[in-house]
Amino acid sequence: MTSATAPTTQLPGPARRRAWLPVVISAFSGTTGFAIKIALLSISNALAIWAAYVLATRHNWIVVAVLIGVTALVDVVFLTPRKWAVPLKFLVPGTLLLIAFQVIPILYTFNVAFTNYSTGHILTKAQAIKGIELTSLQQPNNGKTYTLGVAQSGSGYVLILEDQASGKSYVGTDKGLTPLPPGAVKASGGQIVSAQGYKLLSGLALFNAVDGPLQKLVVPVGHGAGIRAQSPTTAVELEPTLRYDPKRDVFVSLVSGAVYHDDGKGQFSNPTAGPLLPGWKTYIGTKNFTAIINDPTVKTPFIRVFIWTFVFAAGTVLFSFAIGLFLAVALDKRGMRFQRVYRTILIIPWAIPGFLSLLVWGGLLNSEFGVINNVLHLSVPWLTDANWARFSCILVSTWLTVPYFFVVSMGALQAIPNELVEAARVDGGGPFQIFRRVTFPLLLVAVGPLLIASFAFNFNNFNNIYLLTRGGPTFTGGNGVAGATDILISYTYKLAIASGLGNNFGLAAAISIIIFVITAVLAGIGFSRTAVLEERI
Amino acid sequence: MSTVDAVAAAPVAVEQKAPRKRPKLAETWWRHIVGIVACLVALFPVWFVVSAAFNRDQSVSGTTFLPTHWTLGNFGTLLHNNIKDPSTGSPVYAPFLRWFGNTLLVATVAALCTVFISALAAYAFSRYRFRGRRFGMLALLLVQMFPTLLLVVAIYLIVYNVGSIFPTFGLNSYPALILVYLGGAMGVNTWLMKGFFDTIPKELDESARVDGATPAQIYWGVVLPLALPILAVIFLWSFIFALNEFVIASAIMQTPSHYTLPVGLNQFISGNYGQYWGYFAAACLIAAIPAALLFAWLQRYIVSGLAQGAVKG
Numbered sequence: 011m012t013s014a015t016a017p018t019t020q021l022p023g024p025a026r027r028r029a030w031l032p033v034v035i036s037a038f039s040g041t042t043g044f045a046i047k048i049a050l051l052s053i054s055n056a057l058a059i060w061a062a063y064v065l066a067t068r069h070n071w072i073v074v075a076v077l078i079g080v081t082a083l084v085d086v087v088f089l090t091p092r093k094w095a096v097p098l099k100f101l102v103p104g105t106l107l108l109i110a111f112q113v114i115p116i117l118y119t120f121n122v123a124f125t126n127y128s129t130g131h132i133l134t135k136a137q138a139i140k141g142i143e144l145t146s147l148q149q150p151n152n153g154k155t156y157t158l159g160v161a162q163s164g165s166g167y168v169l170i171l172e173d174q175a176s177g178k179s180y181v182g183t184d185k186g187l188t189p190l191p192p193g194a195v196k197a198s199g200g201q202i203v204s205a206q207g208y209k210l211l212s213g214l215a216l217f218n219a220v221d222g223p224l225q226k227l228v229v230p231v232g233h234g235a236g237i238r239a240q241s242p243t244t245a246v247e248l249e250p251t252l253r254y255d256p257k258r259d260v261f262v263s264l265v266s267g268a269v270y271h272d273d274g275k276g277q278f279s280n281p282t283a284g285p286l287l288p289g290w291k292t293y294i295g296t297k298n299f300t301a302i303i304n305d306p307t308v309k310t311p312f313i314r315v316f317i318w319t320f321v322f323a324a325g326t327v328l329f330s331f332a333i334g335l336f337l338a339v340a341l342d343k344r345g346m347r348f349q350r351v352y353r354t355i356l357i358i359p360w361a362i363p364g365f366l367s368l369l370v371w372g373g374l375l376n377s378e379f380g381v382i383n384n385v386l387h388l389s390v391p392w393l394t395d396a397n398w399a400r401f402s403c404i405l406v407s408t409w410l411t412v413p414y415f416f417v418v419s420m421g422a423l424q425a426i427p428n429e430l431v432e433a434a435r436v437d438g439g440g441p442f443q444i445f446r447r448v449t450f451p452l453l454l455v456a457v458g459p460l461l462i463a464s465f466a467f468n469f470n471n472f473n474n475i476y477l478l479t480r481g482g483p484t485f486t487g488g489n490g491v492a493g494a495t496d497i498l499i500s501y502t503y504k505l506a507i508a509s510g511l512g513n514n515f516g517l518a519a520a521i522s523i524i525i526f527v528i529t530a531v532l533a534g535i536g537f538s539r540t541a542v543l544e545e546r547i
Numbered sequence: 548m549s550t551v552d553a554v555a556a557a558p559v560a561v562e563q564k565a566p567r568k569r570p571k572l573a574e575t576w577w578r579h580i581v582g583i584v585a586c587l588v589a590l591f592p593v594w595f596v597v598s599a600a601f602n603r604d605q606s607v608s609g610t611t612f613l614p615t616h617w618t619l620g621n622f623g624t625l626l627h628n629n630i631k632d633p634s635t636g637s638p639v640y641a642p643f644l645r646w647f648g649n650t651l652l653v654a655t656v657a658a659l660c661t662v663f664i665s666a667l668a669a670y671a672f673s674r675y676r677f678r679g680r681r682f683g684m685l686a687l688l689l690v691q692m693f694p695t696l697l698l699v700v701a702i703y704l705i706v707y708n709v710g711s712i713f714p715t716f717g718l719n720s721y722p723a724l725i726l727v728y729l730g731g732a733m734g735v736n737t738w739l740m741k742g743f744f745d746t747i748p749k750e751l752d753e754s755a756r757v758d759g760a761t762p763a764q765i766y767w768g769v770v771l772p773l774a775l776p777i778l779a780v781i782f783l784w785s786f787i788f789a790l791n792e793f794v795i796a797s798a799i800m801q802t803p804s805h806y807t808l809p810v811g812l813n814q815f816i817s818g819n820y821g822q823y824w825g826y827f828a829a830a831c832l833i834a835a836i837p838a839a840l841l842f843a844w845l846q847r848y849i850v851s852g853l854a855q856g857a858v859k860g
Binding site: 103110118122340352374376409412476518529 | 569570574575577578579581582585586588589590592593595596606611612663664665667668670671675677680683687688689690692693694695696697698699700701702704705712713726727729730731732733734737760762763764765766767768769771772773775787790791793794798808809812813816817820821824827828831834835838839842
């Protein structure tokens, strides 16, 4: 046996020459480090005081309390000479960040999973009631109409109104109507030409205002009625068609008399007329989870995505491992020429940032312009046909992952004691038999946990799918969100944010929790196989 | 095999002793064929990108094995931010250098801070025995199982709300993006580092303590310089993570001038493979440089980090 295969425990650090980095690092150990610590503490305290002041002016008392508490804790931990504080000094910086950007978002996600938080159910109930009152406003028969001018006032707008029936003029704000003295407003040809003391909007500014912010500006005139701009030159008096009754917590239609009850799903609804829009965010128990099992529009795409996620992750790992191992076996011949050249080139796909490779592959496989179709004179719909897209995803993923398993297998192969192989050869084993019965089982012991880790990683490999196919092509007969190559994590992302069909944060959060459980179980299997957990703690 | 055995063993195992005799080509010819084919497969996308970067034609379909019209124009146009829509002639906003700078800034700062934070925590877990230690380590592992990606909605809302009061830490802010990345700084990194620290003999700490060193002096002066290999690996992983990260960056960075490279290039090229392929290829060549340099510089540490089961995306 040669010594090349013997693992040693010596540190691979720079042993011979003293590198500059360790010198720089150890410079922090003395007075310099202490000065930096004091400076950082002072800065963080100053920032905290300023932030607390800003928050106090906004009456954000809970946040102020948390801020003061955390800052005081940090100060105590870093300034006390007591022994118990020593481990805390090391743990506090990371823990605070972990709580702010991982633990709180996780708790929030768990919270959202049990709500109906989604497009149409974003507001609070009070905001939703206001919204319904606003949308229920309609122009009654022979209601008043006004000639309209719009002027800017402070940060908002005011309406300059001339009653078309009486000729009286008013200025309207969100507080109400104020009469203007006769002659202050001049109108001609159905337009207000000037208004004393106001600068009227015109042209594009006027159109933008009428299309945007003025849709929300209703000048109240009593009894729930109000005046709203209808066009750049006219405004109309509107009356509500629905009235909210706070005692019974219902909306009553003033037209038909129908009653809309809070149906517990975050909306007011009537058995025959249906729900009123908008709804509000509310807790709906486990409905998001049961929908995955019961509701066919949720269940069908979920199951297809679920299966493909496993196929994709398993396919990527198996092909990558098989090819990587084969390459390692083929190139692991002692003294072979160009071995180092092959090894360096084979690692290249892995040294290129993944997002670049994926975008490049997107171009190579493009069915219209793609290099592969062009060079090989094919017209394969690599990324646009469901099955070809699935094939392409695994292909590209494998291309990206082979170097990893090549390096890993190479290391593991060389760590297998040569005596074992020699002994098998002496006993008359052929090369293939030796590989199957000696080398491979030993290799699997070392690589097994990495296979599971790689599976868990690819299970959540968002970039590989999203940057290549966007999860598409979209299924027909699904909910319009899920696509043939969507894995759970990209499907969730699209449900929550990027589908263009509205946001379903509640369902997305529920699926997130399912992914979390699966990943945790996979990791659990990985750790129990290696028993590394107990050993390391 | 304990953690550091693996860290230390892998580079040693991969390096081979000088051969006593070369095997004959008659024995190894098939190995060379496998090697050559594999290298061709590994290189062919890279080759076509290089070819397109130096070719005048802007469509993917114009890409050939060798450029038909050699030019350096793609690089010039890209770096001067001078790209024009071929059909309308109007300028296309693709400030590549800006994106590149944003990415390097965010990735470097985030990676440095990640190394700093996770090494601190790992040292505490390795050297001190305190109440809640075991719980802390298990909790770290569990929190890490929750893919950060899925927290994007919650993270967005937090950053948005903080930003409405403190714009420096709101949307479109580099400090905000870096802080969000640092939320995941502990976790797997801490586990890896703790394994390494465990193998640095405790006697070193003890003798320093006897000599009157404070905990900070032991940490910075004795232990950390010895942990350089694992610090290098964690730096590289964190750097590459931040370099590749797409979802959180796209949620927080909303205006094109603040994009990082994955967000910017994805928006620039998706749907435009027929128009800007040459510029994109030139961008890829430049963008691959930092990671390639880091890889080359830290190569022997990477192989050892790999043996730990760290997985790159």
